[in-house]
Amino acid sequence: MSVRVRFAPSPTGALHIGGVRTALFNYLFAKKNNGKFILRLEDTDRNRFVRGAEEYIVNALNWAGLTPDESPSAPGGFGPYRQSERKALYKKEIEKLILSGKAYYAFDTPEELAIARSESEQKGEVFKYSAHNRAEFRNAISLSKEELENEINKGKGVVRLKVAVGETIVVKDEIRGMIQINSDEIDDKILMKADGMPTYHFANIVDDHHMKISHVIRGEEWLPSLPLHKIIYEAFNWEVPVFMHLPLILKPEGKGKLSKRDGDKAGFPVFPLEWENKPGFRERGFLPEAMINYLSLLGWNPGSEQEIFSLDELVNAFEINKIQKSGARFDFEKAKWVNHKYLENLETKSILKRFPEFFEALPSTWSEKKRTLILGAVKERLNLLEEFENNFRLFFEDPKTYDNKVLEKIKKKDPEKIIDFVIELCEKEIDALEWKSLISKWNEEHQYSFGLIMQSLRLAIVGNLSGPDLFLICSLLGKDVTLKRLIKFKPNL
């Protein structure tokens, strides 16, 4: 049997990183098994449809490197790949279930159901539309032939699954093993809505069957509906695919699963790309491969101590029996560390080339050599590309203030001589190495503390004690700017 898996988001908004992780695991499983990775849009809810969401999903997957083998824009013979375009199929299939008595029409309005629901609630019970009370509602089971025809002609009915009484349903999740449940726990779920659209449960199964999906890999939130899904497969007499339910991604702290509000609150992205003016992983300066790498480690491990993986390496290492059972908290610090590792291993030149949007602050007159030099100096201290701008600022903005603590400290040690000496050095352009050797030599003659010299100069030129190698800064600034800053600083002594 050939492996075919699908990622089936609904276009109701941006793709959340939990979704990206689900897509990733599907992708890894497909590639590992020489199978196909399919994208299907589950757009059966017209009320929640969001313009641009599908495009976003496609862009996000492409950016992450998880390009589907089959999708709306790359059909593969099992299309269409949007559920809204498969209505005829669902209609045909639901007829079968009605004919075989596995499903039935029902005509209760949402209002009537809401009343029934609140009545149960008042009695302290959970409302369930099922064998025990089917007859109390208006449906093909309770209505007379004439009434039924009359209702069907109005065209406002839904179709519900007819769930059997007292049967033990046994399902298997590859990650968790066998799960048993009594069919009495399951209610007569709506399969076809009044607007003629299928519900998730129905469309999902019809499509997975017709698209020859061999393995269903989805989030744990679907585990409770697995027995229901099995009943539908069996109603059709269709082969049941293999199921795996992935552990959820949880909030960094507190209760519950990760939501977009957590990101806003704590200042980390939850979307791969920008959405509604909120920067995503891409805009914050993550490399897509780093984001993927981090996400792969949430709920899965390679069984070794390796933590940095290319996509291809992940495909190779991926094993479903290494998937975790319990939810994983999102840890932005670790995500940044992974990104840092990638940055460290990437050539400076290729960073400049791949992510030009982060280097727009660099003067256009700067040569490639100069750009490479500056990024090279700063790169190792970056976690995210967005931090570059801050690190770079000191090159084009003269210090406005000087760190007072440091100023007081160096004042005690008479730093004027070294400042004057360096002012002399600003006669001609010299490179970082020369800066270093000249200042070292001066120090040998004058027996200052090298640390004090460096702190004094750094304070004068940068305004505080942070930043990359000072000699490099001086050489990149050039003699004129360096001189200007030194002279501006001197009166503070």
Add this chain to the structure above:
RNA sequence: GGCCCGUUCGUCUAUCGGUUAGGACGUUAGGUUUUCAUCCUAGAAAGAGGGGUUCGACUCCCCUACGGGCUACCA
């Protein structure tokens, strides 16, 4: 409330009955005879609780607690 799933350092995790319970992020302390958010070294840090099974349990079983999910004409 009902049903289902889960539970090893603060976090992500290794361990598939016998280990000084390992690694990583974060954290702490040193070091890199200039800063530092990098890098290096070292340290602190964990089997939810209670019962079994067993010569032996983090590992298997049960109960409790806690956490998570589901409970829509949403997916």
